[in-house]
Structures are given as C-alpha cells and as structure tokens.
Amino acid sequence: MDTTTLTKNMEAVSTQPVKVCARDVKVFYGAKRALHGVNVDVYQNEVLALIGPSGCGKSTFLRTLNRMNDTIDICRVEGKILLDGEDIYDPKLDVVQLRARVGMVFQKPNPFPKSIYDNITYGPKLHGLATRKDEFDEIVERSLKRAGLWNEVKDRLQEPGTGLSGGQQQRLCIARAVAVSPEVILMDEPCSALDPIATAHIEELIDELRESFTIAIVTHNMQQAARVSQRTAFFHLGDLVEVGNTEEIFTNPRDERTQGYITGRYG
Amino acid sequence: MSATFTVGLLLLLSLVGYVMGRSRAVTVAGGSIATLHSVPNYYGSYVALWAGLPALVLMLFWMALRGPVMDWLVLDGLSQQQIQGWAQVMLPPNDLQNLLSNIADETAALTETHRQLLLINIKNLAGGQALYVNPAVVESIQPAADHLRNLRNLSDWTLFGAVAAISGGALAFCWARISPTFRARNNVERVVTWLLILCSTIAVFTTIGIVLSLLFESIRFFTKVPLTEFLFGLHWSPQTAIRADQVGSSGSFGAIPLFTGTLLIAFIAMVVAAPVGLMSAIYLSEYAPRRVRSLVKPVLEILAGVPTVVYGFFAILTVAPFIRDLGAVFGIPISSQSALAAGVVMGVMIVPFVSSLADDVINAVPQSLRDGSLGLGATKSETIKQVVIPAALPGIVGALLLAVSRAIGETMIVVMAAGLQAYLTLNPLESVTTVTVQIKSILVGDQEFDSAKTLSVFALGLMLFIVTLVLNVVALRIVQKYREKYD
Numbered sequence: 001m002d003t004t005t006l007t008k009n010m011e012a013v014s015t016q017p018v019k020v021c022a023r024d025v026k027v028f029y030g031a032k033r034a035l036h037g038v039n040v041d042v043y044q045n046e047v048l049a050l051i052g053p054s055g056c057g058k059s060t061f062l063r064t065l066n067r068m069n070d071t072i073d074i075c076r077v078e079g080k081i082l083l084d085g086e087d088i089y090d091p092k093l094d095v096v097q098l099r100a101r102v103g104m105v106f107q108k109p110n111p112f113p114k115s116i117y118d119n120i121t122y123g124p125k126l127h128g129l130a131t132r133k134d135e136f137d138e139i140v141e142r143s144l145k146r147a148g149l150w151n152e153v154k155d156r157l158q159e160p161g162t163g164l165s166g167g168q169q170q171r172l173c174i175a176r177a178v179a180v181s182p183e184v185i186l187m188d189e190p191c192s193a194l195d196p197i198a199t200a201h202i203e204e205l206i207d208e209l210r211e212s213f214t215i216a217i218v219t220h221n222m223q224q225a226a227r228v229s230q231r232t233a234f235f236h237l238g239d240l241v242e243v244g245n246t247e248e249i250f251t252n253p254r255d256e257r258t259q260g261y262i263t264g265r266y267g
Numbered sequence: 268m269s270a271t272f273t274v275g276l277l278l279l280l281s282l283v284g285y286v287m288g289r290s291r292a293v294t295v296a297g298g299s300i301a302t303l304h305s306v307p308n309y310y311g312s313y314v315a316l317w318a319g320l321p322a323l324v325l326m327l328f329w330m331a332l333r334g335p336v337m338d339w340l341v342l343d344g345l346s347q348q349q350i351q352g353w354a355q356v357m358l359p360p361n362d363l364q365n366l367l368s369n370i371a372d373e374t375a376a377l378t379e380t381h382r383q384l385l386l387i388n389i390k391n392l393a394g395g396q397a398l399y400v401n402p403a404v405v406e407s408i409q410p411a412a413d414h415l416r417n418l419r420n421l422s423d424w425t426l427f428g429a430v431a432a433i434s435g436g437a438l439a440f441c442w443a444r445i446s447p448t449f450r451a452r453n454n455v456e457r458v459v460t461w462l463l464i465l466c467s468t469i470a471v472f473t474t475i476g477i478v479l480s481l482l483f484e485s486i487r488f489f490t491k492v493p494l495t496e497f498l499f500g501l502h503w504s505p506q507t508a509i510r511a512d513q514v515g516s517s518g519s520f521g522a523i524p525l526f527t528g529t530l531l532i533a534f535i536a537m538v539v540a541a542p543v544g545l546m547s548a549i550y551l552s553e554y555a556p557r558r559v560r561s562l563v564k565p566v567l568e569i570l571a572g573v574p575t576v577v578y579g580f581f582a583i584l585t586v587a588p589f590i591r592d593l594g595a596v597f598g599i600p601i602s603s604q605s606a607l608a609a610g611v612v613m614g615v616m617i618v619p620f621v622s623s624l625a626d627d628v629i630n631a632v633p634q635s636l637r638d639g640s641l642g643l644g645a646t647k648s649e650t651i652k653q654v655v656i657p658a659a660l661p662g663i664v665g666a667l668l669l670a671v672s673r674a675i676g677e678t679m680i681v682v683m684a685a686g687l688q689a690y691l692t693l694n695p696l697e698s699v700t701t702v703t704v705q706i707k708s709i710l711v712g713d714q715e716f717d718s719a720k721t722l723s724v725f726a727l728g729l730m731l732f733i734v735t736l737v738l739n740v741v742a743l744r745i746v747q748k749y750r751e752k753y754d
Binding site: 066068071097098099100103106108110113114122126176177 | 633
C-alpha cells in the first residue's frame, strides 16, 4: 500500500487498520480543478467528518470514494483511492461491486416511489443476497431495526416509502444502504433537510452504525461533526487543510483557516 | 362611399387623437412633465383608444346587421306582381303552382330556397353583374335592384357619418378631460385588460361554438337515422338516393366498421410508435452523450415537422407497394391499401411526438432517485428499468394516450393510404376506412346540406371529438398528477 506520502496532516493514527486510503486525489470538472490533491485515510469503524465552507470540495471528495462522480460527463479523477488496498479506479474493477461495498446516503431523502419493503429489498435483490421470502423478510426487519425505524413502520411495510416524514425517509434510506451490508457508508449532509429532533435521531444512529461500518460524513453543522465523529477533515477551496482527531481540530486547530472557520469568522 | 374610407377615417381620427392628447398633456403640464399623473404617452393613448374603439364596435355591429336588414327591406318592397313575374320565369311548374296558391295569404309566399334565389338575382343585378341574371326577369326585379343600390349607398353614408360623429365626439370629450390630475394610465390599462380578456375568450367561444354546431347538426342527423343504428350498426354505406328513381343507394349508417377501422389503424400506429418512441426517449435521456443528443433531438423534431401529406404519399407510393410485394413473396394476398401500410406510416409520424413527451417525463424524474439506485450498486439499465421507468410511468401513459388521440384524429395519411370501403375486419392486411376518411370523402364535392349523408359527418365528427376529448382529459390529468408529485 502506498503510504509513503503521508503528510503532516496524517499524524493522528488510530489503532484500527486503514479502510480507505486516498492519495493525491485531484478532481476536474472540465477544465476547472475542484480538488487539488487530497491525502487522507479513513480507519475501520470510525466516523470521519468532512467539514468546510460551501464549494470547498468535500462533497466532491466523498463522491469519489464510490465513484458516483462517474455519472457526471465532464468529471475526471486523478490520483489513487484504495479500498482495503485495492485501487477503486482500476479499469478492471466493477463499479457496481464497488458501490455494493461502499454505500451512500444523500443530502435529500430519496426513497424510491415503491413500498417501504421494496425500498429495502431493492439492493439485496440486485446483488442476489437473498432468494426466499423469509430471507428478505429478515433483511428488511434487521435493516429497519438498525436504522431505528422498525417500530414506526413494521405495520405498514407495504405503504409507499414516499409517504413517510422527512426524518423517517432519511432513516429508510439509511436502512436501504445498510441492507446490502456495505463495508463503508458515505453520508452527504444527511441531516440538512431535517428538523432538530430527526437530526438527533440520525446522529444517534450514526454512532451505533460505527460498530459495524466505516463511515464518512459531510456536514455543514460543526456541532454535528463534533458530536458524531472521531476524526475530522477540514477542506478549503479544494484543499484538505487539516485532518486530525475531532477534539483536537475543534479545540486546538493548527491551521489558521481551520480556526477561522470553526470560530465562525468565515464560511 | 365604401367601408374602406370609413376604416381609414377611424384610423386617422385615432392617430390625430393620440397626437392631440399627448400635446395637450404636455401643454397642461406647463413645462414640468412630473406634475402629470401619467406620462404624456398615456394621455395620447387614452384619447386614441376612445376615439377608435367605440366607433369600431359600432362599425362591426353595423356590418353584421346590414345584410339581413337590407334583404328584408328589399323583399318587403317587392310587389306581388313583381314576385309572380320573377317566379313565372325562374320556378319549375310545380313550385310555381304552390307559390300562386300561397301568394294570396301574403305570409308564406316564398319558400326559403326560392327567397335566396330571388335575392341572389337582385344582388347580381344591383352589383352590375347582369350577365348572371336571366334577361326575362330583369324587368320584374329592376326596381328592387335599384332599391338595394340606394339602400347600400345610404347605409355606407350613414355609417360614415355615425363613425365620424362618435369618433370625433369621443375625441373632443376625452381631449377636454385631460388635466394634470387625470388618471390616464389607469384608464388605458383598464381598457387594455379588457382587450386581453376579449382575446382569451375567443378560443373558449370558438370551442363552444364548434361543439354546439356539431351537437345540433348531429341531433338533426339522429332524427333521420336512429342513434342505435349509428352506434351499433355493422354496415356503412352513406350513398343515398338523390332522385326517387335511383337504384342501389339506400344508405345505411352503421358506424361500427368505421370505428373498428380507425382503432385498427391507430393500434398499428401505436404498436410502431410506442416502443420506438419510448426506447429512443430512454436512449436520449439516459444514455446519449451530450453531442449525440444535441444532434438527434433536432432531427426528431424535424420528423415531427414533416407535413402529413408527405407521409401520405410516402405511405401510398413506397410503403404500401413494399408490403404488398413482401406479401406476394410469402404468397399472402395483401390489399394495396392495407391498414398495415397506413398504420405503420402513421406510427412513424407519431414517433417524435411520443419520444419528445416521454423524454420530458423521464427527465422530470429527479436525479436523486437515480443516484440512490446507482449508490446501491445498481447498473444503469437496472436503475432505468426498476426506478426511472416506474417513477415516470404515469407520465409515459399520459404521453401514449395523447399519441393515441392524435392517431385517431389523423386524416391526411389515411385519406391517401387507407381505403374508402368500410369493411368490418380486424385483419391488418385488408383495406379498411376510418372516421376521418369518411368525413372527408362525404364532404368533398357538392352536397345538399339536409341529406342524412351530409349530416352523418357531424355525428362522426362529434364521436371523434368526444373520444379525443376524453383521451386528452385523462392523459392531461395523469401527467398533471405526476408532475405535482415531484415538485
């Protein structure tokens, strides 16, 4: 594994093995460069928060981790991203399998216009994770329980997922992502469309999910980053400015820009 | 004094009104325009509108009423001797006998048809076209023609005077009202609002008018042919006897063969258009690179712009012979006016319609749904099949229904490529006819307007109107409901 290019940003080290390793990742939209060489590691079973002002590239970076940027015609990615030591931009790699291993939860809750049950079984069906009805039932129950939604919807699994409240919809999307048993879950501002109570719900959930998954979360809310993450990465204008233990970043940032941002002077 | 002069006068007065109103506004402002309630142009427009519009309305009413009123005055002025003199030359013996026996009681002297004939003679004579009038009747109706000429002159002069008076009066009145506090802008804008309302109601009234005329003429038809025979009859042969001694033209008006023919061709068209249109929409909206899309979309739209008559001769000169020859290879006899040829070409015509509507609804499916599916490890085609199409389905159904209503109402292609004989068959290799083809073929040429044959056109039109209306309403409802879901 290519770990020789560790920068000063990379000092904070977990006892866990590295799950995702990004080296000199540059992203271009047409001629415009959105990321200028990002180096960061995500450790197994940790929550890494990506913070920074709007347009700083944190969402772009998150989307490179499961190649969601492939859907944008003009987007081009350079550098290396390793998942368990395997280059995910290797042309021989099947992007479909990658996305089964690296799930994603989006900013706006986006349940499919299908029943709650079908929303959860969508992924497992695609990947052939189950064949019999009782196996699917079990996946649905387990996933919904993990997303803390089971008790609220267990009596109406056949109703459309779009009929749930915003917070419930987002937890349904988390359950949907969990149902394919990914190794990494990427969350792109998962609470930005939710009220404070639903947000608290999801934050608790993220903390529980950490036991089984590796999580990277983009957030605009610094309190949220402080509450849910173990480590935090601060992006600014396409650069990864600083990454370290969350507590340290928030109490004792080394970079002036980080300090400016977390104390609210800009952003 | 012709009406052209009157219109010219009206325009002139409006223009003068504008200039006068504007300059008076500037004058009363006394050098500082800012003291005026509105900018000077509004004062000009105010005077111009009032100088023009009321007189224009009067003119339109006058034009509409002058014909009937003059007809009545001219006929009223004819003496019984004059009418008899005309009738002895122009009417066949039977009708003349009737007239002479009726003429005593004054009221029902002339039948409507004869009245029209008499009027046409008088008008031709009055208009200097004596060539078209039987010289033998000139003596009888010359006084009436002179009378008409005088009336026309009088009417034109009166109208000219009235328009000049109203327009000029309004001009003077409005001009005098102009003062710095006068709210010309509000006044002008109110008039403009009414003009806009008037324009928007024209479409509504036209629709109502068309529906009512279809309805009343259809009712006339149904007094001659029972509704049940029309709706459930299996034989369509609209040739009715013109003379009593004619043979073989009894006329039967069972519209079922027309409906099945129409539906058969529309069905074949949809079999072609639905898959081709949908798949090209899916390719264009989901797979096509931007450059291909920017090339193919305009071409598809050009296809939509091809006149249907071009499709028509394409159908009859290229596709129909090809299908017939193809059938000959397999030993199947195929009519050269087969439903298949007309349907296939109509399908090609509808392809751009379907693909462009379907493209719209597929694009309206939010990107976040696609991302969600792709993020779960679905491939592009799985995403399209299981998320995008189901989400867009109501809109797609709506698009297809609109396409069906287009196929049903399409005329030119079937006129050229489908047959005229109303066979009751579901075999696409045979010749069938459609509702629109029958409407066209019945109305082409000279027709008496009170025969069942001619009136049947209105019943067919009404049926067509109802079917397409229902289809359109249902389709628009579905599309609308779908739009709301993602807004």
